[in-house]
Amino acid sequence: MIGTIAGVTLRALLARRRALLMLLLVAAPVALGLLARLRGLPGDPIERAANTLETTIVRTVLPLVAVVFGTSAIGAELEDGTAIYLLTKPVARWRIVAGKLLAAAPITALLVSASVLATGLLIGGERGTAPVTLAIAVASAIGALLYVSVFIALSILTSRALIIGFIYVLLWEGLLAGLFEGTRVLSIREYTMSIAAALDPSGVIAENAPLGLATAVVASALVLVGSFLLASRWLSTKELTGGD
Amino acid sequence: MSGPIPGWVRPGGPATPLPDQAAAAAAEAALEALPADAAIRLERVSRWYGNVVAVNDMTFAVGAGVTGLLGPNGAGKSTLLGMVAGLLAPSAGRVTLLGHAAWRNPAVYAKVGLVPEREAVPPYLTGFEFARLAARLQGMPEPDAAARKAIATVDLEDAAGRSIGTYSKGMRQRAKLAAALVHEPPVLLLDEPFNGMDPRQRLHMMALLRTMAAEGRTILFSSHILEEVERLAERVLVVYAGRLAASGDFREIRRLMTDRPHTFTISSSDDRRLAGALMGEAEVFGVELSDGWFSVRTVDYAGFTRLLPRAARDAAVSLFEVQPADESLERVFEYLVRR
Numbered sequence: 176m177i178g179t180i181a182g183v184t185l186r187a188l189l190a191r192r193r194a195l196l197m198l199l200l201v202a203a204p205v206a207l208g209l210l211a212r213l214r215g216l217p218g219d220p221i222e223r224a225a226n227t228l229e230t231t232i233v234r235t236v237l238p239l240v241a242v243v244f245g246t247s248a249i250g251a252e253l254e255d256g257t258a259i260y261l262l263t264k265p266v267a268r269w270r271i272v273a274g275k276l277l278a279a280a281p282i283t284a285l286l287v288s289a290s291v292l293a294t295g296l297l298i299g300g301e302r303g304t305a306p307v308t309l310a311i312a313v314a315s316a317i318g319a320l321l322y323v324s325v326f327i328a329l330s331i332l333t334s335r336a337l338i339i340g341f342i343y344v345l346l347w348e349g350l351l352a353g354l355f356e357g358t359r360v361l362s363i364r365e366y367t368m369s370i371a372a373a374l375d376p377s378g379v380i381a382e383n384a385p386l387g388l389a390t391a392v393v394a395s396a397l398v399l400v401g402s403f404l405l406a407s408r409w410l411s412t413k414e415l416t417g418g419d
Numbered sequence: 420m421s422g423p424i425p426g427w428v429r430p431g432g433p434a435t436p437l438p439d440q441a442a443a444a445a446a447e448a449a450l451e452a453l454p455a456d457a458a459i460r461l462e463r464v465s466r467w468y469g470n471v472v473a474v475n476d477m478t479f480a481v482g483a484g485v486t487g488l489l490g491p492n493g494a495g496k497s498t499l500l501g502m503v504a505g506l507l508a509p510s511a512g513r514v515t516l517l518g519h520a521a522w523r524n525p526a527v528y529a530k531v532g533l534v535p536e537r538e539a540v541p542p543y544l545t546g547f548e549f550a551r552l553a554a555r556l557q558g559m560p561e562p563d564a565a566a567r568k569a570i571a572t573v574d575l576e577d578a579a580g581r582s583i584g585t586y587s588k589g590m591r592q593r594a595k596l597a598a599a600l601v602h603e604p605p606v607l608l609l610d611e612p613f614n615g616m617d618p619r620q621r622l623h624m625m626a627l628l629r630t631m632a633a634e635g636r637t638i639l640f641s642s643h644i645l646e647e648v649e650r651l652a653e654r655v656l657v658v659y660a661g662r663l664a665a666s667g668d669f670r671e672i673r674r675l676m677t678d679r680p681h682t683f684t685i686s687s688s689d690d691r692r693l694a695g696a697l698m699g700e701a702e703v704f705g706v707e708l709s710d711g712w713f714s715v716r717t718v719d720y721a722g723f724t725r726l727l728p729r730a731a732r733d734a735a736v737s738l739f740e741v742q743p744a745d746e747s748l749e750r751v752f753e754y755l756v757r758r
Contacts, residue, residue, distance in 0.1 A: 179555045183541070190543040256539040260549075260598060263504065264556035265529040411523055415506040416497065 176266055180274025184248055188282060193247065197240050201290035204231040208297035220299030221307055225379045228295055228311045233367055237287045237315055238322055238348065242340035245326025248279035249410075250336050259415050269407040272327065276403070280323040284316035291315050303377075310374035318367030321398050325363070328406035331413060359385045363398065366391040449478040457482045458606050458637035459503055464512030466498050473498040475661040476512075481639050485632045487652030487669070488641040495661040496641040497536060500610050503639065504533050516606060529557065532599030536610035536641075538591060542584030546575050546594045549583060553598035562601075569597040574623055588615025596624070607631065609640035613647055625651050680704075681720045682744040685727075686712040688737040696734040702726055714744065 188194060207227065249271070252258035261271060295308025330336035348365075351358045359365040362385075369391035372384035386394070450462055457480035466474040473495045490496050501507035502514050505521035505528075514521040517530055540549065550569045554562035570579045573593040578586065583594055592615055599607060607628075613621050628651060632638050642648050648655055648669070655672050657665040665672050687693050690713045694706045697715055702723050705716035717723040720743075731738050 176556070176558065179552070183544075183552055186543060187541065256535070256537040257541050259506070259533070259535050259537065260541070260553065261556065262525075263506070263528050263531070263533045264553070265526050265558070266556055267525065412508075414501075414508060416501055 177270050177274045177277060180261070180266070180271055181277035184275055184278035185282060187251070188244055188247060188278060191247075191251075193243055197243060197286060200236055200240060201286045204228075204236060204290050204294040205297065207231060208294035212297045212299075220302040220304050221377050221379050224295045224298040224304040225307050225311070225375075225377075227298060228291055228308065229368060229380070232287060232291050232294065233311065233315060233318065233364060233371075234349070236290060237283075237318055237367070238340075238344040238364065240287055241283050241319055241322030242326050242337065242344060244279045244283045245323040246330040246336040246340055248275040248323070248327050248330070250327075250330025250334070253330070253413070253415075254334060256415075262410075262413070262415060268410040269403075272331075272403060272406045272410060275327050276320075276324055279327065280320045283323050284319035287315045287319055288312040306376050307379055310376075310380065311371045313374055314367045314371035317370055317395065318363055321363045321366065321395055324399050324402040324406070328402040328409065331406050331409040356385075360390070360394060363395075366395045366398075370395070453478065453480040454482065458517055459639060460513075460515045461499075461503070462513045462515075464502060464509045464514055466495075466502060466507060466510045472661050474502070474509075477663050478512075479656060479663060479666055481637060481654075481656075483632070483635050483637050484653045485628055485638045485640070485651055487648035487655045488639060488658060489645065489648045489652075489655055490641075490643060490658035490664075492643050494643075494658045496643075496658055497610055498661075499658065500608055500639070500641055504531070504608050529602070530604050531606045531608065532602070532604040534592070534595045534599045534607075534609040534612050536614070538588065538615075540583045540586075540591050540594060543582060545580055545582050546570060546586070546590070546597065547579040549594055550579075550597045550601050554601045557602040559602060565601050566597075569601040572600060572627065573597045574620075589617055589620045592616055593620065593624070596627075605636050607636055607638045609638070611642060612640055613642065613644075621647075679718070681717050681723070683715045683717070683723065683727075684712055684740075684742045684744050685715060685738065686740040687731065688739070689734070692734050693731055693736040693738075696730045696736075697727075700726055700730065712740075 204227070211223070211227070249258065252261065291312040292308060295304050295311065298304055326336060326340050329339060333339065347358065348362045365385045368380065369384050369386040369388060372380040373388040373391075375381065453460055453462070459481040461477050461479055464474060464477050465472065477499070488496050488499065498507060502509050503516065503521060505514075505516065505524060508522045516527050519527050521527060544552065547566055547570055550566035551562050554565040554569075559565045570576055573596050575590065575593045575597060578590055583591060586594060592612060596609075596612065599609075609628075612624065616624065628638055628640070632653075640651070652669055654667060655665075655669045656663060657672060665675060685693070690708060690711075694708055694713045694715070697703045698706050702717050702719045703715055703726075704718065707714045715723070727741065728738070
């Protein structure tokens, strides 16, 4: 049942124009990486790879792709009314949320991690950037799962999930997390970078890692489970209108 | 459960204001009259949005056969169907489907098929895929075979391989019906199912619904078109301004609608003389003269239309214009609520 829901959701996500836009978005850092390689910029390639990947992908591309796919996975169906065909079937609401997550999280993770790998390796794969690139790619996949689960829940709660998602990413994570250290505990981006730091053998990311690994893992687990439970609960009390 | 039961479906409260006690007693009596084994039961159900009451204290039950939910646009039909389908929570009262609560109970959908009014259908799926998806979500052992059967039932085989985005409105309606029928549910809920269908498709769907009703299914469909309900429904629930205006056997409702007071405005070569002649007729119970025309009130619409030319001829008066004054369906519903 979850597989059926995931399959049709994946088809819906890829059938719309937004999939092409997301493809262009994840291609942008790759183009930057290519440019860096062609120009042969000086400096430590590992540090440059880590900085570029964090700035362009973890801070920007990952949350943007996740907010779009996460809020579309069920939010688009609730918005256009086609969710009625899913919600009037004898399927437990948690299974519907799981199906949506199973579609939107992997496609986000795949696109973002591929972008990380291509960009990092272009910057200097033969000059030792592979480990840090791989660490950020794996952490980005985990970050994708967390972001998508939060945005799916948000899209069930409100029809303004996309706007709220952008505000969270730009204001909360982009601005407040830089100004007030305490807000980092509630930032998926910080969890992602902390996990990347733990996976990175070069130690370059760890210099700026905001949270310890244990904190990041526990917080990530809480976000994932909490958003899943809330999404299931909100979906079970979601009212739909068929017309009139 | 099949077959019309006189007085079986009753309004939750009288249309004219009554003292609280009397209204409560009437509602209790209506509750007691509900058959326990009806597939759909509403017990003193209301639904409001802020200060707006969309459905007001309705009590009725629907059993096997075709029941029409008739009312003008905005009367509360979709809200009512939404609550029956478990898509909306009642603000007060209780809605049950096959003995189970409709709200927050997805398991009940194993025995219910819903055709919503909204046109939106996933445009990237073909008609067949849409029906098969419904079969899979219903957990059917052979979803392909079930989808093929449902597609054939609604006569959509020729277009089954095309994406729904390319369908006409009528074809979409049939695709929605195929998805609702795929698990052969005992209860079928349809919100304005004939919207966008051409006359041939409409006839086909009516025949299909009649067949399914004959098999013992409970079919509740909404419409704002009297003729659709008249041609298909054995029983009818008339909804107006969130209230149950009338309910029961369709012929009885039809009689109430026909026998209500009608007003005609007439203009003739000698209004005073013709008005005087009409006042002597049994079908007429009121005449009012105005400048250049007069109005006549009658309880027998058909009888009056036969009487008028004869009376004009006998009085040697020429008729210039005859117009029924209140023939909109809204006025009919309004009358039913008031009585």
